[in-house]
Amino acid sequence: MKLLQEGQGRGSFSPHFSGMKTLDSPERTRQLLEILHRAPTIEILMALKRTQNILNQSAKLAFVVPGKEVFLQAWNLLAFSFIFAILFNSFYSDGIELKAKPPKSSNLQTIIKNSSSLAPDYPGWKKPPTQTPRIKSIPTPTTADNITRLSVVGVKERFDKKTCVFLDARKPEEYQESHIPGALNFYGNELEKFAPLVIPQLMDKNQEIITYCHGGDCDLSLQVAKTLMEAGFTHIEIFTGGWPDWKKASYPVSVGEKP
Amino acid sequence: MRILELLNDKTLSVFSFLFILLCCGSKVRIFSSPRVEGEIATTTLLRIVCGFILAGASLDKLGDPTAFSILIKECYGIVPLPLISSTAVVIPWFEFFTGLCLISGFRWRGASLIFCALMIIYSFAITRDLLKGIDCNCGCFKMDSEEKMTWWSVARDMLFFAMGFVVLVSPHTFFSLDRSNNPKSLS
Structure with missing residues (x-):
């Protein structure tokens, strides 16, 4: 220039x-x-x-709209991963059985199916999950009122098998704070109010029911159990340790109004 | 190890938010000049980070499908019961290979699409559990982690989704095994 x-x-x-x-x-x-x-x-x-x-x-082309080729890439990747995963699982020593289906749950069990543990006898597992009980097992005595008392270990076994319904006899506020997954609130001091809400949800009179409250001297669970026995329910048990034992064992809990 | 312990839902959310800010910054010429190199560099960085996140998340689940299937059964009700075993076997490998593709840049655009889809599914699953009040650990990165899922987990996954989306729609990338940097070659 x-x-x-x-x-x-x-x-x-x-x-x-x-x-x-x-x-x-x-x-x-x-x-x-x-x-x-x-x-x-x-x-x-x-x-x-x-x-x-x-x-x-x-x-000027600030972004690209994903086209057909992108979806094809994704599909190929998914297909490859799927085939690899299936092959790997079939040769892997800790692989699991893919075809096995878990046992069918009853209508009542659908209430707790989303929050309960898997049944240990589920045939899908080559290696069933083993959980060491953190609290020593204690005998399950039956008292004069013919209601079986359960320890936390016995309760956990039933919880895992998903064969029973839990009734939380504590106050609704305490229930909302935390409770055993799947448990229904049946406050022992307001039986008239809660009975029409809870009893229709129970499958039949032979349904296995476990009631619990604060453990120790708490008799709310006993009141609920007696009420249900009077209503004709035959399989009722009481979790003597109640909520404190369950919480101490660090077993699963649910929060909120819903089971 | 101490650094790894710091990587919880909150810190990961903050990091991903900063990454997205960095990417947006490169687009408006704050952090880089000239524009295009900076933009490509940040999207490449995002791509590699997304890959490491996904591959890292899969490692703990790959070797123990039994534990992962229990976690799915206990905590994630969105999977139908008959499909739990297959999901527990397949999902970790989806994550692993998608992560690997994102890191290496091989079929990176398809991989980022899967990444986005996975993040949406995870966010939905965690949100569902939180609304139902199910108190579980997320199991996202480590299955035996004691950290429970919170709304931070949802925020983290949504931000991961945003990162993946930026990668998905970006026309270029560096360090890619794919020769698809030319925007005309795709879409």
Whole structure:
């Protein structure tokens, strides 16, 4: 640019670059521009400029809408992973049986199916889950009122088998705070209020029912058990340790109004 | 190990949020100049991070499908009972291979689509459990973790989804085994 500005309108031309101030012919101008064009710095700058232009053009496409090919890629990847996983599982020593189905749950068990543990006799497992009881097993005595008392271990076994319904005899506030997954609230001091709500949810009179409250001296669970016995239910047991023992054993809990 | 202990739902949410900010920043020329290189660099970074997240999450589940199936049964009611075993076997490998593809850049766009889909499913499953009041550990990265699922877990997964989405719609990437950097080659 400097060259062109200084050389405009002048009639002389110096062959040396250092003294070059004027341009006298179009041909020479072309040659000079060629020389300048071949200069390494210029070439680099122009190459950079070209690259930037290309990138800027492509940058106009700020995002790409996933097309058919993307879905095909995803599908292929999923198919490959699926086949690999099945093959790996069939040769893996700790693999599991894919075809086995868990035992069908009854209508009542659907109440607790989302929060209860898997039955240990589920045929799908080659290696059934083993859980070490954290509290020593104690005998399950039957008292004069013919209601069986259960320890936390016995309760956990029934909980795992999903064969029983738990009734929480504590206050609704305490129940909402936390309770055994699947348990229904049946407050022992308001039997008239809770009975019409809970009893229709029980499957039949032979349904295995476990009641619990605060353990120790708490007799709310006993009141509930007696009420149910009077109503004709035959399989009622009381979890003597109640909520404190369950919580101490760190077994699963649910929170909220729902079972 | 101490660094790994710090990676809980909250910190992961914050990190992913910062990553997304970084990516948006590159788009508006805050962090990088010229624009395009910075944008591609950040989306490449996002892609690799997403890959490590997914592959890392799968490692604990790959070797123990039994424990994972128990976790699904106990905590995630969205899977039908007959499908629990197959899900426990297949999902970790989905995660692993998708993560591997994202890291290596091989079929990265399809992998990022799966990543997004998985994050939506996980968010839905965790939200469902939280609304039902089921008190479980997430089992997302470590099955025996004591950290319970919270709304932070949902936030984390949604932010992971956002990261995956940015990767999915980005036209270019660096360090890719795929020669699909040309936006015309896809879609």
